[in-house]
Amino acid sequence: MKLVRLMAAACAALPLLNAQSQAALEAEIAKLKTAVAAAQTSGDNAWMLTAAALVLMMTGPGLALFYCGLVRRKNVLGTMMHSFIMMAVITLLWAAVGYSLVFGSGNPVIGSFEFAFLKGVGSAPNTDYAPTIPHLTFMVYQMMFAVISPALITGAYAERVKFNALLVYSIGWAFLVYFPVAHMVWGKGGYFNAYLGGAIPVFDFAGGTVVHITTGISALVCALVIGPRNGYPNEPMKPHSLVLSFTGACLLWVGWFGFNAGSALAANGLASSAFVTTHLGSAAGALGWLIAEKIKMGRPSALGAISGSVAGLATVTQGAGFVSPFAGAVYGLAGGLICFYMVAIVKNKFGYDDSLDAFGVHGIGGIIGATLTGVFATNVVNDALKLANGQAAPLGLVDGNSAQIGNQLIGAVVAIAFAVIGSYIALMIAKITCGGLRLDAREESQGMDLAIHGEEGYNLEA
Amino acid sequence: MVKKDTIWKPSAMKKIEAIIQPFKLNEVKDALKDIGIDGMTVTEVRGHGRQKGHTEVYRGREYQVDLIPKVKLEMVVASERSEEVIGTIVKSAKTGKIGDGKIFVYDLGDAIRIRNDERGDAAL
Secondary structure (H helix, E strand, O other): OHHHHHHHHHHHHHHHHHHOOHHHHHHHHHHHHHHHHHHHHHHHHHHHHHHHHHHHHHHHHHHHHHHHHHOOHHHHHHHHHHHHHHHHHHHHHHHHHHHHHHHOOOOOOOOOOOOHHHOOOOOOOEOOOEOOOOHHHHHHHHHHHHHHHHHHHHHHHOOOEOHHHHHHHHHHHHHHHHHHHHHHHHOOOOOOOHHHOOOOOOOOOOOHHHHHHHHHHHHHHHHHHHOOOOOOOOOOOOOOOHHHHHHHHHHHHHHHHHHHHHHHOOOOHHHHHHHHHHHHHHHHHHHHHHHHHHHHHOOOOHHHHHHHHHHHHHHHOOOOOOOOOOHHHHHHHHHHHHHHHHHHHHHHHHOOOOOOOHHHHHHHHHHHHHHHHHHHOOOOOOOOOEOOOOOEOOOOHHHOOOOHHHHHHHHHHHHHHHHHHHHHHHHHHHHHHHOOOEOOHHHHHHOHHHHHHOOOOOOOOO | OOOHHHOOOOOOEEEEEEEEOHHHHHHHHHHHHHOOOOOOEEEEEEEOOOOOOEEEEEOOEEEEEOOEEEEEEEEEEEHHHHHHHHHHHHHHHOOOOOOOEEEEEEEEOOOEOOOOOOEHHHHO
16 A cells, blocks of 8 residues: 555656656655565565464474374374474574574585574575565574474484484484585575575475485484384384374475475465465375375275375475476375385385384485476476576476486485485484483383373373 | 171172173163163273274284274172073174174172172162
């Protein structure tokens, strides 16, 4: 309204201004420009703050519920704490140094300390990344990605890890895996950030490589190093409440709109495109998993439907703002089918205990998404990358850029290498400083809730 | 502090324990009420007899579930009524399919009403 009034005033003033000085006209135009910018900031900031909150909701309660329903009753609180504690620890770590190490301009592998303890991060935008929203909004939005990432990994070692070891590992993981990989793909001067001076372009819209490949591969390393739960696979370890998992999965689906559509960093058409692409991905993921399950197991299960939707979402994340919306359905279908195969067939063949399938869903989904983005990324949807002559650069194979699949795979391989080496080192640090990674056998059989926290999730007699 | 006239006299009582399908509980309870049995204890239990359990599949992993939910009814009746009670339970709990459950009958030593020390038949 303010804008309309201003424009009306400007038009009414025009004949007058002919007689007046040129300076007055310029002053009016400058005023108008400020008003337009303020209006855009207002709209973009409203959406980005909402998106940040949506991504936090994915960790708690989304992921906390999704995971806690999949464990046995005695571990329900401990499992929820695995997610929730990241909301406390990683939040502070990110504000202290994490944000700066990822988004500060440093070398191609890691950022700098220029924004340490939020120095210089205020309401003025950081024009390198998001010119229309306050720097603080950008910082807090990216924080939520750093929070959910180590929480995703916890699915691999659920029901047996020591609490202090989990904390040491997760902090070490942030420094050794997340901060460098996120800087390389998204940070200024990062090796894979074609927009800000990177050498090799890797298109990762919302974290397919940064979040899902790193966490999924790290999950596999954790499952192998920490070892299976006592009694696995002979003792029954059924999910204790798929109702909780269902609720969590639905919250993840909704929160993912903040994750993917928010990665447009503005309330614009690209955000709408990413929103729809994401939604189609989740829907096709659920169907893909169910179809595979019906064929292999004879029945379409509720757990299959929600697992498929999460797999579809993890898969579509990388391409969400680079591909045309219907390609999202291809991502989802591929994610649903292949992740089912990894989780239900391959895992049981190899016998590793990735308890809640963080590797099978996020690692595999992330790799599929990275690859497909090399095929489907198109400047029809995202024309931010320009050639020297100012035209939009061809992105994926559909734009005729056949080299991009290889670039995407290089990005994936580097992320995998960081995840394997970084996770292993972080685990060893945790093992030495905490006197082991696992609960002892008696504590494990008692359950994390009583052994670690001295509480029970369900006091039915109380 | 047991009153003289309530001192236990041997009397024939039976304890009847019936394990039935949970969904038959209301029918059995109503049928027992109709023949004047108004005291019983009901417990949710798990177990299996000749009926095998079922298989559940979570993300491709199969779980054999052997112990299936049942309901256990316990009641004590005068011996002369026991056949009538057993007949009523069998009639109302039967579906004719495997898994209908079992009835166990015991001779009972004594019964005491805590409120007023009544014993034997009088306590039922």
